[in-house]
Amino acid sequence: MSKSNFTRRGLLKTGAVTGAGLAMPTIFTSGAMAFTNEPTGDTVTFGFNVPQTGPYADEGLDELRAQELAIEHINGMGDGGMLNTFSSKALGGDGIMGKKAAFVTGDTQTKSDAARASAKSMIEKDGVVMINGGSSSGVAVAVQGLCQEAGIIFMAGLTHSNDTTGKDRKANGFRHFFNAYMSGAALAPVLKNAYGTDRRAYHLTADYTWGWTQQESIQSATEALGWETVNNVMTPVGAGDFSSYITPVLNSGADVLILNHYGGDMINSLTQAVQFGLRDAQANGKNFEIVVPLYSELMAAGAGENIKGVYGSMNWNWQLTDPGTQAFVKSFGEKYGRPPSNSAHTCYVQTLLYADAVTRAGSFNPCAVAEALEGFEFDGMGNGPVLYRAEDHQCFKDVLVMKGADNPTTEYDTLEIVEQTPVSQVTYEPNHPMFGGDEASLGECNDGA
Amino acid sequence: MDAIILQILNGLDKGSAYALIALGLTLIFGTLGVVNFAHGALFMIGAFVAVTLQRVFSLSYDQVDPTKTDFLGNPLVVQIPYIESWFGPEVGHWLMDWSVPLAIIAAIPVMLIVGFVMERGLIKHFYKRPHADQILVTFGLAIVLQELVKYFFGANPIQTGAPDAFAGSMDFGVLLGFDPNVIIYPYWRLVYFGFAALVLGGVFAFLQFTTFGMVVRAGMADRETVGLLGINIDRRFTLMFGLAAAVAGMAGVMYTPILAPNYHMGMDFLVLSFVVVVVGGMGSLPGAVAAGFLLGILQSFASMNEIKSLIPGIDQVIIYLVAILILLTRPRGLLGRAGVMED
Numbered sequence: 001m002s003k004s005n006f007t008r009r010g011l012l013k014t015g016a017v018t019g020a021g022l023a024m025p026t027i028f029t030s031g032a033m034a035f036t037n038e039p040t041g042d043t044v045t046f047g048f049n050v051p052q053t054g055p056y057a058d059e060g061l062d063e064l065r066a067q068e069l070a071i072e073h074i075n076g077m078g079d080g081g082m083l084n085t086f087s088s089k090a091l092g093g094d095g096i097m098g099k100k101a102a103f104v105t106g107d108t109q110t111k112s113d114a115a116r117a118s119a120k121s122m123i124e125k126d127g128v129v130m131i132n133g134g135s136s137s138g139v140a141v142a143v144q145g146l147c148q149e150a151g152i153i154f155m156a157g158l159t160h161s162n163d164t165t166g167k168d169r170k171a172n173g174f175r176h177f178f179n180a181y182m183s184g185a186a187l188a189p190v191l192k193n194a195y196g197t198d199r200r201a202y203h204l205t206a207d208y209t210w211g212w213t214q215q216e217s218i219q220s221a222t223e224a225l226g227w228e229t230v231n232n233v234m235t236p237v238g239a240g241d242f243s244s245y246i247t248p249v250l251n252s253g254a255d256v257l258i259l260n261h262y263g264g265d266m267i268n269s270l271t272q273a274v275q276f277g278l279r280d281a282q283a284n285g286k287n288f289e290i291v292v293p294l295y296s297e298l299m300a301a302g303a304g305e306n307i308k309g310v311y312g313s314m315n316w317n318w319q320l321t322d323p324g325t326q327a328f329v330k331s332f333g334e335k336y337g338r339p340p341s342n343s344a345h346t347c348y349v350q351t352l353l354y355a356d357a358v359t360r361a362g363s364f365n366p367c368a369v370a371e372a373l374e375g376f377e378f379d380g381m382g383n384g385p386v387l388y389r390a391e392d393h394q395c396f397k398d399v400l401v402m403k404g405a406d407n408p409t410t411e412y413d414t415l416e417i418v419e420q421t422p423v424s425q426v427t428y429e430p431n432h433p434m435f436g437g438d439e440a441s442l443g444e445c446n447d448g449a
Numbered sequence: 450m451d452a453i454i455l456q457i458l459n460g461l462d463k464g465s466a467y468a469l470i471a472l473g474l475t476l477i478f479g480t481l482g483v484v485n486f487a488h489g490a491l492f493m494i495g496a497f498v499a500v501t502l503q504r505v506f507s508l509s510y511d512q513v514d515p516t517k518t519d520f521l522g523n524p525l526v527v528q529i530p531y532i533e534s535w536f537g538p539e540v541g542h543w544l545m546d547w548s549v550p551l552a553i554i555a556a557i558p559v560m561l562i563v564g565f566v567m568e569r570g571l572i573k574h575f576y577k578r579p580h581a582d583q584i585l586v587t588f589g590l591a592i593v594l595q596e597l598v599k600y601f602f603g604a605n606p607i608q609t610g611a612p613d614a615f616a617g618s619m620d621f622g623v624l625l626g627f628d629p630n631v632i633i634y635p636y637w638r639l640v641y642f643g644f645a646a647l648v649l650g651g652v653f654a655f656l657q658f659t660t661f662g663m664v665v666r667a668g669m670a671d672r673e674t675v676g677l678l679g680i681n682i683d684r685r686f687t688l689m690f691g692l693a694a695a696v697a698g699m700a701g702v703m704y705t706p707i708l709a710p711n712y713h714m715g716m717d718f719l720v721l722s723f724v725v726v727v728v729g730g731m732g733s734l735p736g737a738v739a740a741g742f743l744l745g746i747l748q749s750f751a752s753m754n755e756i757k758s759l760i761p762g763i764d765q766v767i768i769y770l771v772a773i774l775i776l777l778t779r780p781r782g783l784l785g786r787a788g789v790m791e792d
Contacts (some may be wrong), residue, residue: 244752257776277618304608
């Protein structure tokens with residue numbers, strides 16, 4: 001007579017342990033892999049986390065277009081775009097280390113919690129090795145933190161806050177886009193030439209991380225010129241009607257209004273400032289002026305005629321004449337019938353840079369990739385030579401000072417390039433006080449092993 | 450003093466929009482007993498009627514300009530609006546310039562139809578359901594409508610300007626004896642205030658001085674008795690739903706030069722307008738209007754630097770603080786009636 005070893009208690013224990021093991025996210029069970037989401041098949045998957053709904057959905061759509069184009073070029077389809085002009089020749093148009101590049105997408109909704117949830121899902125369920133995209137600094141900082149914990153690389157999209165590569169910098173995070181300090185440093189000399197050194201500025205600032213660092217940066221840059229800061233008023237994000245904040249400006253003694261707003265807020269605040277007659281007003285014996293430190297093409301189109309003659313800055317613009325820009329604009333324009341935005345450009349470049357770094361490192365291990373990106377110098381992707389600085393993972397390159405065009409011929413040339421500010425003018429120390437000072441640290445690279 | 454006058458003007462302007470939306474909300478609640486969370490979406494649809502008309506006027510045919518090139522270096526394709534070639538450049542330009550006021554004419558029938566379809570197609574099935582069900586279904590409807598608008602028009606705000614004749618600002622201070630350029634206010638915002646006063650006055654006159662209005666008011670007071678008199682009160686209430694939709698739509702049309710229309714503008718206004726209705730007293734038309742202007746003005750004053758420096762963030766919470774205060778002292782709102790939402 002045989003005796004079974006199974007007992008009710010034993011079965012329950014075994015079931016509980018097995019269930020817990022199955023339920024545990026793959027992110028915590030990567031012990032079998034050398035690093036998180038090590039690609040084992042013949043494809044490698046990227047996660048493109050962009051706003052597909054919410055107020056920046058149009059910008060997210062443009063980022064997705066560029067990311068899809070980058071995947072095509074990596075896999076040898078299309079005309080190759082910037083791969084033809086990129087100074088590194090590691091990528092041969094045959095995928096990445098023999099694997100075909102694929103992608104999945106997530107919707108950030110321009111909300112930090114939603115962005116983290118979609119990124120987490122792509123890491124755990126889709127096994128992505130890299131996350132790229134986004135149109136908000138709040139989202140970028142949140143997703144960058146998640147990627148650091150998970151042990152994958154984050155190639156940031158549009159994020160302009162100093163904090164992304166400042167006090168919130170991470171070893172697994174990399175930013176190609178410029179930042180608020182660079183905007184201030186690039187704009188200041190142009191503003192000095194246009195409006196002189198005896199000016200009084202009034203700031204309206206979006207009340208979140210990007211707005212704070214943008215305002216701090218432009219205030220510092222303009223005060224260095226000799227400008228006086230009359231007031232800085234925080235405005236709620238998505239306020240819609242800014243009339244209550246604009247009406248005090250005219251009688252404040254200021255003669256310049258600096259709008260530290262982005263997206264729909266910038267469109268509304270600029271339009272309403274013009275409606276309240278600020279562009280036609282005189283103050284302190286001078287013409288009243290408006291400055292918008294950060295521009296995007298989609299915002300400029302939304303603001304219409306109100307943007308004429310208003311100075312701002314951009315990371316990149318399709319009207320540049322360097323071969324890399326021309327190659328990208330041709331690829332993108334022929335595929336989608338429109339020129340790319342600067343958020344599309346940064347996502348495209350970041351995707352290629354990641355693929356190139358993997359190939360140069362000879363590994364998908366995030367720490368090997370990070371090492372390949374740190375201190376990497378390249379050219380042929382617009383804005384001249386670029387350095388991915390090792391100390392903070394921030395790209396350093398020329399910055400564009402823009403102005404609302406007086407006579408645009410189409411909806412795409414509402415902005416014109418005033419100056420390509422050389423990189424030397426916008427470079428700062430890694431321990432700059434606006435970037436977290438001496439306490440800011442990348443921490444240790446995490447490969448999730 | 451000039452700062453106070455400017456903030457009163459700002460408050461009247463904001464209050465106008467709140468009052469117009471809240472009037473419709475409370476009208477629907479008073480007649481049909483429905484808490485319509487899709488009412489903000491009607492405001493948004495009205496704004497997009499103006500956008501649509503602007504786009505219709507801008508419908509163009511392509512003409513190649515060999516002297517210019519596009520971003521790919523190909524000959525530039527210039528778009529010539531049909532209305533300019535049909536009616537001449539001057540008339541064509543005038544029509545596009547005046548597209549917002551002209552959109553009012555288009556908005557009235559469009560909004561009446563939208564309101565009718567919304568009420569007959571969906572909301573009438575929820576008359577006898579709890580308010581929570583009504584809120585859920587109308588909130589869901591609002592989300593569907595805003596996603597539809599986003600699908601067709603995109604997520605970015607769309608600039609829809611006032612006619613050139615109203616593009617500038619008026620030196621309002623000179624009229625009050627101030628120095629020139631001290632109190633400057635945009636013409637269009639003054640137009641909006643006048644428009645709101647006209648519409649509010651029209652709705653009140655309609656309800657007060659017409660037989661139809663008298664029956665509706667009687668139905669709001671005692672629906673059953675009016676029904677027993679052989680009057681089809683339901684049909685009249687359906688028409689009132691259409692009227693409320695038309696008011697919200699017209700408010701949206703006229704607001705487009707102030708706030709570039711976007712798909713979520715309705716939701717932004719809905720929450721504030723709902724607070725306005727509660728503060729004014731559910732179902733009270735004069736209460737909605739009074740609370741709209743009161744809260745608009747308070748919100749503007751709370752945005753003043755002097756106030757914000759004393760209490761940071763007060764501009765974002767003032768409406769809700771006042772709502773709490775009023776509901777604590779007057780649970781039925783400023784002009785609310787007994788028995789409304791108290792069953």
